[in-house]
Amino acid sequence: MFINNLAYEASAGSGKTFMLVVRYLSLLFKGAEPSKILALTFTNKAANEMQERIVQTLEELEHRGELDEIVKVTELSRDYLLQNRQRVLNEFLNSHTKIMTIDSFFTQILRKFSLYASLMPDFSTSSSQHELKLLSRFLKEVSVAGKKETLILLSLAFNKRFTDIFSLLDEFYIKFKEIKHIKFKKQNYRVFEEEALSSMAELKKIISSCKAASKTALKSVEVQNYEELCAKAWIGRETLNYNTFSKCFTSEIDHLLTKIQEAIREHNRAKEQNFFYAIKELVDIYTKSKKALYMDDSELSFSDVTYLVYEILNLIEDSHFLYFRLDAQIEHMLLDEFQDTSILQYEILKPLIDEITSGKGIFDNGSFFFVGDVKQSIYRFRGGVSALFDAVRRENDTHVEKLLINYRSQKEVVAFVNELFEKRIKNYTPQLVREGAKGGYVEVVQNDDPLEEVVIRVQKLLSIGANSSEIAVLCATNSDGQALKEALLAKNIEVITETTTKLINQKSIKAVLEYLKYLYFDEDIYLQNFFALVSQKVRPLKKVDFNEAKLLDVVKNIIDEFRLFSDDFNYVRFLNALSKYSDIESLLFEYERLDLSAAASQLSGVRVLTVHKSKGLEFTHVIVMDRLKKAPPARDAIIYEYEGISLKNIYLRIKGRESIDKNYENALKKEKLLVHEDSLNALYVAFTRARENLFIVTKSKDSMFAILDLKIGCSGSLDIQKSHIREHDFAKLQAETGALEYKELYYGTQNDILALEKAQDEDIKSINFGIAMHYMLEMLGSFDAQSISLAKEMMLNKYGAFLEDEEIEDIENRVSMLLKNKTFLSLVKGECYKEKAIRYKNNLRYIDLLVKSNSVKESLFERWNIIDYKSALSYVDEHKKQVNYYVNAIKEITGDEVDGYICYLLQGSIKIVKI
Numbered sequence: 070m071f072i073n074n075l076a077y078e079a080s081a082g083s084g085k086t087f088m089l090v091v092r093y094l095s096l097l098f099k100g101a102e103p104s105k106i107l108a109l110t111f112t113n114k115a116a117n118e119m120q121e122r123i124v125q126t127l128e129e130l131e132h133r134g135e136l137d138e139i140v141k142v143t144e145l146s147r148d149y150l151l152q153n154r155q156r157v158l159n160e161f162l163n164s165h166t167k168i169m170t171i172d173s174f175f176t177q178i179l180r181k182f183s184l185y186a187s188l189m190p191d192f193s194t195s196s197s198q199h200e201l202k203l204l205s206r207f208l209k210e211v212s213v214a215g216k217k218e219t220l221i222l223l224s225l226a227f228n229k230r231f232t233d234i235f236s237l238l239d240e241f242y243i244k245f246k247e248i249k250h251i252k253f254k255k256q257n258y259r260v261f262e263e264e265a266l267s268s269m270a271e272l273k274k275i276i277s278s279c280k281a282a283s284k285t286a287l288k289s290v291e292v293q294n295y296e297e298l299c300a301k302a303w304i305g306r307e308t309l310n311y312n313t314f315s316k317c318f319t320s321e322i323d324h325l326l327t328k329i330q331e332a333i334r335e336h337n338r339a340k341e342q343n344f345f346y347a348i349k350e351l352v353d354i355y356t357k358s359k360k361a362l363y364m365d366d367s368e369l370s371f372s373d374v375t376y377l378v379y380e381i382l383n384l385i386e387d388s389h390f391l392y393f394r395l396d397a398q399i400e401h402m403l404l405d406e407f408q409d410t411s412i413l414q415y416e417i418l419k420p421l422i423d424e425i426t427s428g429k430g431i432f433d434n435g436s437f438f439f440v441g442d443v444k445q446s447i448y449r450f451r452g453g454v455s456a457l458f459d460a461v462r463r464e465n466d467t468h469v470e471k472l473l474i475n476y477r478s479q480k481e482v483v484a485f486v487n488e489l490f491e492k493r494i495k496n497y498t499p500q501l502v503r504e505g506a507k508g509g510y511v512e513v514v515q516n517d518d519p520l521e522e523v524v525i526r527v528q529k530l531l532s533i534g535a536n537s538s539e540i541a542v543l544c545a546t547n548s549d550g551q552a553l554k555e556a557l558l559a560k561n562i563e564v565i566t567e568t569t570t571k572l573i574n575q576k577s578i579k580a581v582l583e584y585l586k587y588l589y590f591d592e593d594i595y596l597q598n599f600f601a602l603v604s605q606k607v608r609p610l611k612k613v614d615f616n617e618a619k620l621l622d623v624v625k626n627i628i629d630e631f632r633l634f635s636d637d638f639n640y641v642r643f644l645n646a647l648s649k650y651s652d653i654e655s656l657l658f659e660y661e662r663l664d665l666s667a668a669a670s671q672l673s674g675v676r677v678l679t680v681h682k683s684k685g686l687e688f689t690h691v692i693v694m695d696r697l698k699k700a701p702p703a704r705d706a707i708i709y710e711y712e713g714i715s716l717k718n719i720y721l722r723i724k725g726r727e728s729i730d731k732n733y734e735n736a737l738k739k740e741k742l743l744v745h746e747d748s749l750n751a752l753y754v755a756f757t758r759a760r761e762n763l764f765i766v767t768k769s770k771d772s773m774f775a776i777l778d779l780k781i782g783c784s785g786s787l788d789i790q791k792s793h794i795r796e797h798d799f800a801k802l803q804a805e806t807g808a809l810e811y812k813e814l815y816y817g818t819q820n821d822i823l824a825l826e827k828a829q830d831e832d833i834k835s836i837n838f839g840i841a842m843h844y845m846l847e848m849l850g851s852f853d854a855q856s857i858s859l860a861k862e863m864m865l866n867k868y869g870a871f872l873e874d875e876e877i878e879d880i881e882n883r884v885s886m887l888l889k890n891k892t893f894l895s896l897v898k899g900e901c902y903k904e905k906a907i908r909y910k911n912n913l914r915y916i917d918l919l920v921k922s923n924s925v926k927e928s929l930f931e932r933w934n935i936i937d938y939k940s941a942l943s944y945v946d947e948h949k950k951q952v953n954y955y956v957n958a959i960k961e962i963t964g965d966e967v968d969g970y971i972c973y974l975l976q977g978s979i980k981i982v983k984i
């Protein structure tokens with residue numbers, strides 16, 4: 070049965086991602102358009118894999134476990150599904166799908182509404198120099214604002230390096246919304262220092278004049294300054310009536326102790342207030358520098374994007390309006406790894422989720438689905454708060470289902486994980502073993518040289534027939550991974566790491582890039598490289614004029630001409646990514662920044678990755694390696710105290726503060742628990758990646774596994790099935806079913822609704838033309854000639870790649886003519902709303918231009934003009950009907966007088982028709 074509002078809260082390997090794919094495919098089979106399904110993941114890798122999993126599942130549907138599940142969810146027959154899968158696959162491959170990371174989704178929103186943030190829509194979101202530029206900008210701004218002193222004092226007073234302060238500023242910037250309600254006051258903390266020292270002096274007097282005072286007692290009250298006082302071992306005691314002072318004890322002594330403690334507590338609080346006050350002042354400057362950077366250089370980080378989207382949402386009086394304009398197309402939302410969503414991200418998504426789950430209006434058939442596992446929440450440090458899962462479920466009244474069977478791992482692995490974590494993780498439900506998974510092997514081995522041990526284990530696995538690509542070694546840090554890589558390479562074992570998995574480092578993609586370099590730079594070396602990479606004989610290549618040809622077409626021609634495609638999914642990724650680059654220069658000079666990873670099926674070698682990066686992945690053999698160096702102590706300067714999902718308070722970490730400040734002590738306890746939970750969760754993630762065999766290499770001291778109390782030993786038998794072919798041996802399948810065909814994706818999004826209206830009848834070219842013209846009209850700052858050039862530029866940024874030069878010129882002419890048309894200018898006098906979304910009789914429609922006319926001031930009623938732009942005189946009757954519909958809608962909504970006009974922007978003239 071299909072449940073509209075559903076979540077799966079389930080353990081690792083129980084099939085959450087599987088169910089996400091089942092859900093996606095069920096939607097497709099039930100007739101949902103791919104472009105109306107928004108599937109959000111956390112990493113590009115996950116988004117790409119999901120895309121590929123959907124294709125693979127459809128290709129192999131009759132052999133896949135997903136088929137039975139889709140039958141259950143859709144209540145459609147197996148036969149129906151199998152008969153329709155090719156159609157569904159074709160539709161999917163030729164649609165503008167919305168499977169992406171949450172960051173990309175927000176970036177899309179921001180591009181669309183960039184003007185609200187005074188940004189150009191073509192901003193970029195990654196640059197290797199970003200941090201450095203920001204730092205220098207910030208220092209300049211600090212100096213201009215006269216806050217250099219603050220920065221230096223902060224650094225000195227709190228013994229923090231400047232880089233620490235810089236990252237604190239970023240932390241505050243990201244959490245600005247959560248922190249907003251906490252107020253800070255500048256305070257003089259010296260008075261408390263004096264109070265504490267004066268009570269101390271009295272205490273010293275009493276002890277010094279006590280004849281029975283021991284040497285220790287006298288030494289214990291020896292204090293030169295405030296810092297020494299705070300460092301005294303007795304400072305946190307409830308009473309001084311203990312060994313050291315007992316012989317001299319009077320109630321006055323404890324009275325003084327209380328006074329000293331109070332003074333120190335207040336001193337800490339005042340110091341904390343000052344610290345946060347200064348930080349907040351600097352955060353304002355930091356925010357300003359960030360803004361300056363993205364205005365001047367159009368460069369943003371993902372946290373800037375999230376921040377701005379949130380700001381824009383609050384700026385626009387009708388945030389629903391924003392979502393509608395953006396996503397009239399989104400009817401179904403699917404979220405992966407929900408436990409890692411940050412509160413701010415959720416706040417942004419919430420209006421959309423609300424619309425979908427309310428089942429009202431256009432979302433009659435909408436659905437909401439999310440999966441997650443709170444035990445795998447390891448991004449708390451980034452603002453992920455695992456309690457959000459529960460809160461969202463409650464807020465949206467989502468039906469939650471559990472998945473109890475582990476489909477990933479063999480019995481030994483499941484049993485080991487159950488036993489280890491059942492006692493340690495709250496509400497842990499032991500997983501059941503899937504039918505037939507009777508084998509598996511788990512070994513915990515101790516060696517104080519983990520590198521050596523891991524290399525031995527890898528060699529052993531290879532020697533008994535394991536395929537190197539099925540082995541993964543999970544490490545604590547990137548630098549441990551680097552060390553291991555070198556150790557494995559030294560033994561001639563091929564290794565795959567983050568860098569080797571980058572899309573642009575794949576041989577097939579490198580080849581295309583070399584070809585393009587040859588075309589652009591005209592150097593022979595690139596020609597040689599190209600042929601070497603595609604293993605073909607060198608021959609002359611045709612030249613291309615990039616003023617004439619579009620980048621995407623050139624690349625597609627290369628792939629076609631040299632028959633490069635076959636089954637290489639990397640090309641699909643690369644072609645998709647190309648849409649980001651407006652021309653050959655921007656590609657050749659910026660591709661290094663392309664942060665996409667290669668398709669997993671195209672890589673070979675032992676995988677070395679961090680535990681954090683292993684989330685969501687699975688490998689046949691997993692070796693988890695202990696950290697090579699001792700873990701640095703958790704010394705975050707700030708302690709964030711949450712209650713559920715709301716930030717209750719923040720504290721400055723001060724040594725020993727917990728002994729005299731109850732609130733701080735509680736916050737610290739909570740924090741320690743969370744840190745412990747994070748470490749446990751990370752290990753849970755690591756151990757649950759293994760399908761067949763799991764090895765844990767632990768040190769005897771300073772081990773990251775210490776919290777688990779692991780027993781050295783093994784269980785099960787190490788048995789490698791030599792021909793371990795993955796269920797989806799893609800290459801083989803491609804050979805059987807024919808190569809996957811890549812078709813150009815349709816990139817227009819802004820006005821897809823326009824396209825949909827007549828998609829069947831009009832050819833794609835005129836749709837593109839119409840969409841681009843509408844976009845330019847929408848981007849006009851005001852209806853005068855000065856606005857034309859900026860609007861044109863924005864239109865070119867977005868649609869330039871799809872338009873011929875004559876079409877661009879034609880659009881510009883038509884818009885210029887319109888802005889000279891007297892009738893039009895008289896109609897737009899008043900308050901103008903462009904691309905106004907209206908919901909009427911359960912339909913969502915966009916009005917190109919809605920004008921609240923200012924010509925009838927004295928009347929009781931307002932007067933509205935509706936203007937609908939068209940680029941051709943075809944379908945006149947339908948256009949009239951459409952505008953009539955708008956007129957009735959606005960009349961009914963406002964109760965005012967409404968006139969409707971169709972504005973035909975034709976090639977040589979403007980024609981305005983009143984309805």
Ligand SMILES: Nc1ncnc2c1ncn2[C@@H]1O[C@H](COP(=O)(O)OP(=O)(O)OP(=O)(O)O)[C@@H](O)[C@H]1O
Pocket residue numbers: 079080081082083084085086087088134135138442445475476477684685686687757
């Ligand atoms: N119902 C099922 N029938 C057959 N195979 C399944 C089923 N559910 C999951 N699997 C397989 O089990 C493995 C683990 O599933 P999946 O990756 O979806 O788990 P998960 O819950 O998302 O795990 P994690 O939380 O670790 O990301 C995959 O190889 C998947 O294909």
